Amino acid sequence: MPDLEQAADRTAEQRPAAGRHFMRFTRAQRYLHAVLFTTFLGLAGTGLPLRFSESIWARGLASAVGGFGAILFFHKLCAIVLTGAFLVHVKDIFTRGVLHREKGIFWGSTSMVANWKDVKDLFGHMRWFLGLGPKPQFERYAYWEKFDYWAVFWGMLVIGFSGYAMWFAPFFAHFLPGWALNAVLVIHSEEGLLAILFIFSIHFVNTHLRPDSFPMDMVVFTGVESEEEFKHKRTLEYERLASQGKLEARLGEAPQTWQINFSKVIGFTAIFIGLTLLVLTLSAYFI
Amino acid sequence: MIGSLSARISLVLPNTDFAPFRRAGTLIRASVLTMGLVGLLLAVTPGHLRAETDCLACHADKGLQDSAGHSVSVDAQKFGSSIHGVLKCGDCHADIKDYPHPDHIAQVECKTCHAEPSSQLAGSVHSSSKDHPCTSCHGDAHSIFPKTDARSAVYPLNIPRTCGACHGTEGMAKKHGLPSVYPLYMDSIHGFALSKEGLLVAANCQSCHGSHHILSHKDPQSPTYKANIPTTCGTCHAKINVDYQGGAHGKAIAAGNLKAPVCTDCHTAHAILQPTESAFRMQSTPICGSCHKDKLSTYRDTFHSQLGSLGGYVETARCWDCHGAHEILPASDPRSPIAKANLVATCSGCHKGANLSFVQYQPHANAHDRKLNPALYFVRLFMNLLLAGVLTFFVIHTILWLIRARVDQIKKKSAQGETNA
Numbered sequence: 001m002p003d004l005e006q007a008a009d010r011t012a013e014q015r016p017a018a019g020r021h022f023m024r025f026t027r028a029q030r031y032l033h034a035v036l037f038t039t040f041l042g043l044a045g046t047g048l049p050l051r052f053s054e055s056i057w058a059r060g061l062a063s064a065v066g067g068f069g070a071i072l073f074f075h076k077l078c079a080i081v082l083t084g085a086f087l088v089h090v091k092d093i094f095t096r097g098v099l100h101r102e103k104g105i106f107w108g109s110t111s112m113v114a115n116w117k118d119v120k121d122l123f124g125h126m127r128w129f130l131g132l133g134p135k136p137q138f139e140r141y142a143y144w145e146k147f148d149y150w151a152v153f154w155g156m157l158v159i160g161f162s163g164y165a166m167w168f169a170p171f172f173a174h175f176l177p178g179w180a181l182n183a184v185l186v187i188h189s190e191e192g193l194l195a196i197l198f199i200f201s202i203h204f205v206n207t208h209l210r211p212d213s214f215p216m217d218m219v220v221f222t223g224v225e226s227e228e229e230f231k232h233k234r235t236l237e238y239e240r241l242a243s244q245g246k247l248e249a250r251l252g253e254a255p256q257t258w259q260i261n262f263s264k265v266i267g268f269t270a271i272f273i274g275l276t277l278l279v280l281t282l283s284a285y286f287i
Numbered sequence: 288m289i290g291s292l293s294a295r296i297s298l299v300l301p302n303t304d305f306a307p308f309r310r311a312g313t314l315i316r317a318s319v320l321t322m323g324l325v326g327l328l329l330a331v332t333p334g335h336l337r338a339e340t341d342c343l344a345c346h347a348d349k350g351l352q353d354s355a356g357h358s359v360s361v362d363a364q365k366f367g368s369s370i371h372g373v374l375k376c377g378d379c380h381a382d383i384k385d386y387p388h389p390d391h392i393a394q395v396e397c398k399t400c401h402a403e404p405s406s407q408l409a410g411s412v413h414s415s416s417k418d419h420p421c422t423s424c425h426g427d428a429h430s431i432f433p434k435t436d437a438r439s440a441v442y443p444l445n446i447p448r449t450c451g452a453c454h455g456t457e458g459m460a461k462k463h464g465l466p467s468v469y470p471l472y473m474d475s476i477h478g479f480a481l482s483k484e485g486l487l488v489a490a491n492c493q494s495c496h497g498s499h500h501i502l503s504h505k506d507p508q509s510p511t512y513k514a515n516i517p518t519t520c521g522t523c524h525a526k527i528n529v530d531y532q533g534g535a536h537g538k539a540i541a542a543g544n545l546k547a548p549v550c551t552d553c554h555t556a557h558a559i560l561q562p563t564e565s566a567f568r569m570q571s572t573p574i575c576g577s578c579h580k581d582k583l584s585t586y587r588d589t590f591h592s593q594l595g596s597l598g599g600y601v602e603t604a605r606c607w608d609c610h611g612a613h614e615i616l617p618a619s620d621p622r623s624p625i626a627k628a629n630l631v632a633t634c635s636g637c638h639k640g641a642n643l644s645f646v647q648y649q650p651h652a653n654a655h656d657r658k659l660n661p662a663l664y665f666v667r668l669f670m671n672l673l674l675a676g677v678l679t680f681f682v683i684h685t686i687l688w689l690i691r692a693r694v695d696q697i698k699k700k701s702a703q704g705e706t707n708a
């Protein structure tokens with residue numbers, strides 16, 4: 001990834017080795033994540049009252065944002081922004097992977113595409129959970145991170161298509177069979193629910209709340225992580241870069257205090273909203 | 288005025304067959320008119336002659352009380368202008384012949400003259416004359432006005448207040464288990480028409496319940512008995528009654544099926560709301576669903592219901608937006624809005640651009656019914672399995688991971704602790 005390598009050169013000599021920080025996400029990737037989680041929280045916050053419209057909190061949430069009309073308006077607004085972000089991402093992948101033939105996009109150790117090692121890592125990781133084997137070492141993206149990525153990718157296609165089919169139902173009716181108009185709501189709400197439950201429980205814990213990252217992994221906000229963290233979490237990538245002599249090219253600036261504080265405020269707000277919505281969702285089933 | 292005077296005169300001179308009247312018509316008519324004018328003059332003169340001066344000598348005193356402390360004062364002017372102003376005191380207080388009269392005199396029996404209302408009242412829910420004397424509705428016997436007179440307690444615009452004196456209090460609920468309906472009525476569309484617009488044709492209490500012969504709604508003779516309600520409301524809402532009678536509910540009621548809804552089941556009896564109001568739109572669906580349970584449950588699964596349940600006046604379809612409100616017809620009836628040929632028109636009411644393919648959408652599809660909606664059934668099953676499968680796997684994965692990572696962390700810390708020590 002050329003932009004990653006360019007960004008870090010200036011600081012390479014200035015910093016002592018112990019306090020070195022390495023770039024993981026580019027500015028564009030962090031912005032994409034910010035747009036993604038902002039619109040996702042918006043979609044979840046306006047979609048859940050619709051999904052559980054009979055529950056006690058649904059009307060409260062609906063009126064808090066300005067009633068049923070505002071609920072739909074914000075839901076559609078977030079949907080359009082997220083669709084835009086999705087298209088920007090797809091265009092980016094297409095440009096880099098297809099037009100520029102950049103390596104490591106569709107295959108290889110830096111790709112998001114699953115490979116045989118991911119399957120081995122999954123089972124190896126599970127064996128380690130149970131104390132039956134050593135802890136597997138991971139490359140740039142671990143199997144659960146790839147799953148997160150593809151779950152969101154698939155989710156956006158499925159939820160997006162079914163959502164637009166409901167929004168423009170008379171148009172979609174030209175080429176969809178009658179039963180599909182019924183099915184799109186089931187698909188939209190079940191897939192949406194899966195996304196919400198998955199992100200607010202599994203993704204939050206796996207990425208932010210697990211002991212290695214607790215209480216929050218800041219790398220998606222600041223873009224950099226400490227050498228120690230890099231080595232510990234993505235040993236294979238660290239070793240590969242070191243052996244290739246490319247490690248220095250990935251050096252980045254240690255985040256400023258304000259950056260860390262700002263990221264904490266944003267991150268904890270997102271996690272708090274997410275966990276609240278998770279509790280509300282579960283309460284709709286059990287109360 | 289002249290008309291009511293002539294009526295009054297005919298009361299004074301009931302025998303209009305009297306021969307001279309017929310023979311010298313013109314002359315007599317002129318003299319009757321003169322008498323009328325004299326009567327008019329007398330009517331506006333305080334302490335006029337017909338309210339007997341002997342009685343008024345004492346009873347005109349505003350502070351006059353009987354031994355029990357009740358006022359026995361009579362406002363001669365008011366009495367004179369009242370509907371009973373033509374009567375003499377002794378016509379009603381027949382037991383008083385001389386002065387001084389005894390302290391305790393007989394209670395005046397209205398039924399002496401008003402036999403029919405009295406017998407109707409005796410057969411009504413207000414039959415206890417002790418609790419419901421005529422005066423409880425008509426007011427003080429010495430100032431009763433005809434019901435067309437705005438001063439009358441039973442003038443259309445005054446009736447709710449008159450009935451509300453009892454039916455607007457909590458005591459009514461405790462004593463008879465009846466709701467306090469007066470405030471409900473006053474906030475209803477009928478109450479507003481009456482109190483704000485002063486519409487004489489607006490339904491007041493007696494328009495539906497009758498006046499003297501008020502019966503319990505459980506009595507099949509009552510205009511508020513369930514089967515009679517469409518006819519009662521239809522007195523004013525004639526077109527809607529015709530529509531209703533032609534629909535499934537009207538036919539069921541006519542066939543004696545009292546489970547079918549009548550006007551009041553949807554609109555309520557007293558707190559009647561504008562059907563376009565959000566409150567009514569919010570409450571109407573559960574009412575239909577109280578009988579059509581399976582239809583309500585499948586409706587609940589749709590976007591119509593999900594958005595509609597969030598409150599406010601939302602245009603998402605409620606039962607009657609598609610099925611009609613009064614003339615509800617089965618889909619097999621070509622006039623029904625849900626008949627196949629009419630679906631495009633019905634759905635187009637909200638969904639601009641609805642076409643034949645669009646109306647294949649099933650507003651009551653059941654995703655749990657494999658025979659009825661197989662495609663939807665399997666889509667739902669797949670989505671549920673996907674959701675359950677992914678979450679189950681990752682919940683287990685995450686919990687195991689958390690435990691293992693924490694154990695490792697503690698081990699590492701304690702190892703560090705030992706080396707430090």
